[in-house]
Amino acid sequence: MNEPVIELRNVSKAYAANTVLRNVNLQVCTGEFLTLLGPSGCGKTTILRLLAGFEKPDSGEIRITGQDMRTLPPEQRHVNTVFQSYALFPHLTVFENVAFGPRLKGFKGAALGERVMDALRMVKLEDFAGRKPGQLSGGQQQRVAIARAVVNQPQVLLLDEPLSALDYKLRKAMQLELKQLQRRLGITFIFVTHDQEEALSMSDRVAVMNAGRIEQFGTPRQIYEAPENLFVARFVGEINNLPGRVVAAAPPRYDIRLHDRVINLRSKYVFGVGDRVNILIRPEDLRIWREDEGSVEERAALFPAAVEEVIYKGSTVDLAIRLDSGELLSTTQFFNEDDQALINLDFREGERVFVDWVHDWETILPHEG
Amino acid sequence: MRIREPFKLVAVGMIGFWLIAFALLPNLLVVIASVLERGSDEFVAFALTLDSYRRLFDPLYLGVLLDSLWLAGATTVLCLLLGYPFAYLLTRMPARWRPALLLLVIIPFWTSSLVRTYAMVIILQTNGWLNQILLGLGLITEPLELLYTEPAVIAGMLYTLLPFMILPLYAVLEKLDRRLIEAARDLGAGRVTIFRRIILPLTLPGIIAGCMLTFLPGLGMFYVADLLGGARTLLVGNLIRDQFLSARDWPFGAAASTLLTGLMLLLLWAYYLSSRRASRGALP
Amino acid sequence: MNLRGAARIAYLILIYGFLYLPILVLIVYSFNDSKYSLEWQGMTWAWYQNLFDDPDLLQVALNSTLIATLSATVATGIGTLAAVALYRYEFFGKPLLQSLIFVLMMTPDIVMGIALLILFVSLSLPLGFWTLLLAHITFNIPFVVVTVLSRISGFDRHLIEAAKDLGATEFQTVRRIVLPLLMPAVAAGWLLSFTLSMDDVMVSFFVTGPTFEILPLKIYSMVRLGVTPEINALCTIMLGVTLLLILIAQLLLHERS
DSSP, rough: OEEEEEEEEEEHHHEETTTEEEEEEEEEEOEEEEEEEEETTTSHHHHHHHTTTTTTTTTEEEETTTTEEEEEGGGGSSSEEETTTTOOTTSSSSSHHHHHHHHHHTTOHHHHHHHHHHEEEEEEEEGGSSSSSSGGGGHHHHHHHHHHHHTTTSEEEEESSOOOTSOHHHHHHHHHHHHHHHHOOEEEEEEEESSSSHHHHHHHEEEEEEEEEEEEEEHHHHHHSOOOOHHHHHHSSEEEEEEEEEEETEEEEEEETTTEEEEEESSSOOTTTOOOOEEEEEEEGGEEEETTTSSHHHHTSSSSEEEEEEEEEESEEEEEETTTTTOOEEEEEEOTTSSSSGTTTTOOOOOEEEEEEEETTTTEEEOOO | OOOOOOHHEEEEEHHHHHHHHIHHHHHHHHHHHEHHHHEESSSEEEEOOOHHHHHHSHHHHHHHHHHHHHHHHHHHHHHHHHHHHHHHHHHOOOOOOOOHHHHHHHHHSSSSSHHHHHHHHHHSTTHHHHHHHHHTTTTSSSOOTTTTHHHHHHHHHHHHHHHHHHHHHHHHHOOHHHHHHEEEEEEEETTTHHHHIIIIHHHHHHHHHHHHHHHHHHHHHHIIIIIGGGGGGGOHHHHHHHHHHHHOHHHHHHHHHEEEHHHHHHHHHHHHHHHHHHHHHHHO | HHHHHHHHHHHHHHHHHHHHHHHHHHHHHBBBSSSSSSOOOOOOOOOOOHHHHHHHHHHHHHHHHHHHHHHHHHHHHHHHHHHHHHHHHHOHHHHHHHHHHHHHHHHOHHHHHHHHHHHHHHTTTSHHHHHHHHHOOOHHHHHHHHHHHHHHTOOHHHHHHHHTTOOOHHHHIIIIHHHHHHHHHHHHHHHHHHHHHHOOOOHHHHOOOSSSOOOOHHHHHHHHHOOHHHHHHHHHHHHHHHHHHHHHHHHHHOOOO
């Protein structure tokens, strides 16, 4: 990969007695779409503010294109921010808002006009140049905020939950537009959100954060399919967690006892015999067999359960299933016209079913609380 | 040391300089002048003495002082008695009318005190408005000699200073949380108790502010005493003015002025304490 | 409406009446066609005409207007910057500064007049235009600070961060973003300062000299000699000017943008 455009080394920050960031290390590549994902208070917005220059770290280093940001105030950094509240200047027109940055750099007259209109065209607001922010809808204001930031051709664009005030459909449309914009401009985007679906759909890489630490940093696929701890597994999408114990070890394969069955699974972690483990399975990876399916011998290898709840979601049916051994599992079933059993998905509450999953689609983690 | 924020330095520097040069320094000079001796041809001679303060308590001047305190005090009390109910009633008026009603109080507040005092002269003159009305109504047979009396001075000061009492009272009464009164009622308190133990303590900062804006000017407004009281009534303000302009006894005048300043600081401190108590620890 | 309601309204009207009666009488008699008596003898503009025919008076009025305009402008400049600084920054001595401004506003006029007089005399400054100007600026500043500060507290902090983010220095941010949005309050502050300056008697009394006469002091000396219709007219004009300025200031402060 290319040289990191942004580097955070051992960055810590505290407000009064509250530690917001603990020894955070992060490297962002040029031209990538990176999302900081996490619950409120995890420190993701703080990282953004540190990069923009509105706050200073208590310890550690921040480098942008190799340059130490320690003494550089926000107005001198080649970084621009799209604020959550848009922060458009109410007394200036759309044109003047977008022209604000270029004007400060000395652009005037025709050159300025061209630059500004180009930016407005990119967000499809060229007809609104003469309006004031108060006359625009939320979605339009948001696009002005983006234009105002990108017109300065920053090395890095910081976006602080920019879509959170928009309604669902508009949000989905903007996600696509932002992604396309980023591809076209080639600017590094750092996007903050608490919505994991948004993070997965837009990003090249995702940093999942919790309580001031980065829990996992990887591609959306890695985050979702190979979570490195329970927090990430639970925060990103739904997860089922089954308790197992290692009975035989031949790394990377292990014999794991789950209730009365022993299954041979693989894991990148090293376990010893007797270790307790978490078996994590995504709801869509669970397979449900109905009572009348398959032979008795086949069913003997499965885990018996009863359906507790049926939730119809239009494109899928979610089931809450309780294993005979007591655990409550969540599963998502897709309508499948090739499979007789799955063609209708007309499960009933109380129905007896059998549960299994495709081996090696699960993740095995060391046991955590 | 590189100056990181030149703008901040300039802004703070300007106001800091101005305040120190034209607010802090002059007042310090007054205090210093008050302990110096009166100079023969210069204004002051550089010798320390507490003579001026001693002379303030001379029977001659003490009389003026006490008189002035009485006049200003009476005015303040009257302003409070008239203004408190007025401000309270204002807060009970429908919200639609309040901006207009408030504006009608703000206008006299900003109008020249001299003009308003003069208007009082026209009213109280021997052939003035009040006498004309009373004569016309047949309530009196001869015009009343109202001018150049103490009541005239009090009337003039009351007239001029009433808005200064009303506005701070209104500000604090408006912020009063009605729910506290309801809670007290709910617990069985009568109206007098509610006033004494809830409304009064919570509005105390406003009362003190109003008194500050009424009592202190009341001691100093020499033109009111001039126009309405004549030579017979002297305020501390007249005393100070005479010392500086006619008698040229600057240390003495400065001593009287320092006394006023001391009073002001005392009242400010009382205001600060009361507003801290009233807002339960929040900043005044 | 019940008795209590009626009594309340009556009290309000009484006090309002008390506040406005003398000035209304004053205004009415400024049009009274009678030089000495206060009996109504018809309407006339004669007294106003006399005022405008008096060149001395016009000069004095001009002087006052000049001082008011200059002191309001300088005080608004210093006061607005002070308000912005108090809102934006933390600095050494900030609580002291805030207290000083508050104390300055509360100081009785006579104390301020004396103090400034002593200052000017110790600096051997001749009493006249310049000492008057300095004094007026001084007592105007706190009012501007308070007026602007009360407006500033509703300011969106993110706007300042956005300006910085786009490359503006502190000065550019204040000039292009903060000040334009504060303009109504700044203008109101200017108007209030102008009014205070035009009406000031006591501070001016001590710090001005014979070379530069101003209106309030002129009125004072005229009034000491007795009531005349010309004074009525003059006072009515001053009332009118004050009223106009205060109305505009209130409109500016309460407009919804």
